[in-house]
Amino acid sequence: MKKLLAALLLVGLCGCSATQLRQEFFGYSMNDVKNSKTKQVRDFDMNASDCIANIKVILKDMGAIAREDKRNQYIVADNFQGVFRSSIDTTQVGILITSISENKCRVEIASGNIDLAAFVAKEITIKDRSEKGVVLKE
Numbered sequence: 585m586k587k588l589l590a591a592l593l594l595v596g597l598c599g600c601s602a603t604q605l606r607q608e609f610f611g612y613s614m615n616d617v618k619n620s621k622t623k624q625v626r627d628f629d630m631n632a633s634d635c636i637a638n639i640k641v642i643l644k645d646m647g648a649i650a651r652e653d654k655r656n657q658y659i660v661a662d663n664f665q666g667v668f669r670s671s672i673d674t675t676q677v678g679i680l681i682t683s684i685s686e687n688k689c690r691v692e693i694a695s696g697n698i699d700l701a702a703f704v705a706k707e708i709t710i711k712d713r714s715e716k717g718v719v720l721k722e
Contacts, residue, residue: 624705
């Protein structure tokens with residue numbers, strides 16, 4: 585009973601919602617991206633596996649640390665503080681890649697930091713990294 589009261593007190597004092605606490609302790613999930621009202625959505629003319637590989641290169645170039653769920657075509661990345669001032673090393677961005685057709689995929693990007701999600705979406709969309717073999721264009 586004391587542990588439950590301590591947990592409730594902690595939640596009340598920090599002003600975090602249950603969703604924010606879950607995201608903090610367990611990370612940004614695919615459902616968080618799917619259900620985000622502020623997610624960034626982009627379509628690309630390439631298959632999903634090529635898109636994932638290209639996004640991982642772009643994230644690496646940004647200094648981000650990315651973890652991939654290959655089965656669900658989902659990437660969680662953090663450590664953007666080197667390229668985006670309004671984030672800390674644990675601010676996560678979720679990136680969900682979905683095949684639309686054989687050579688077209690949809691990329692959904694969301695984060696608890698709305699500005700960071702928009703920044704990452706912009707970087708993924710406009711970066712022409714042809715010198716490294718990576719080109720993502722809408």
